[in-house]
Amino acid sequence: MNMYVSNLSFHTSEDDLRKMFEQFGAVSSAKVIMDRETGRSRGFGFVEMGADSDGEAAIKGLNGKDIDGRAMSVSVAREKAPRPTNKRW
DNA sequence: TATGAGCGA
Numbered sequence: 633m634n635m636y637v638s639n640l641s642f643h644t645s646e647d648d649l650r651k652m653f654e655q656f657g658a659v660s661s662a663k664v665i666m667d668r669e670t671g672r673s674r675g676f677g678f679v680e681m682g683a684d685s686d687g688e689a690a691i692k693g694l695n696g697k698d699i700d701g702r703a704m705s706v707s708v709a710r711e712k713a714p715r716p717t718n719k720r721w
Numbered sequence: 722t723a724t725g726a727g728c729g730a
Contacts, residue, residue, distance in 0.1 A: 636728055665729050675725060702725095710728055 633687025636709040638676035640664065641700040646677060648699075653679045656693055657686025678709055 637649060650662040664677035681687045687708075695706040 638727060639725080642724065663729070667724080668730075670723055672722095672724070674727085674729090676727065676729090678729060705727095707728095712729060 633682075633684040634678060634680045634709040635687055635691065636676070636707050637679055637694075638705045639702050640673070640675045640677060640704055641702050642673045642675055644673070644677075644700055649677055649679050652694060652697075652699070653681060653690050656681075656690035658682045 635653075640649075644664065646662040646664040649664065650659050653659045653662065658681060660680040660682050662677065662679045665674045666672065667674050679690070681690060691706045691708070694704065696703050698704075
């Protein structure tokens with residue numbers, strides 16, 4: 633279960649994401665996307681959980697939750713970019 | 722340095 637997490641605050645780390653999602657199950661990976669131009673957070677990230685049932689629980693439990701002043705949004709992620717590098721969808 | 726609609730290098 634790969635999930636897309638958006639509306640994060642700019643200083644929320646992937647470790648913060650991992651800790652939050654681990655309340656609902658085992659987290660395989662957690663990533664916060666950084667702006668390649670500025671090196672700063674883009675305010676969204678991805679979390680992958682081993683069990684899809686835990687993923688559903690995490691979405692229900694964390695979607696809309698207020699984290700660091702922002703109501704973060706959690707949903708199922710799309711497929712990763714098929715090709716490497718710079719193409720804006 | 723940069724910032725807020727969105728899907729990763």
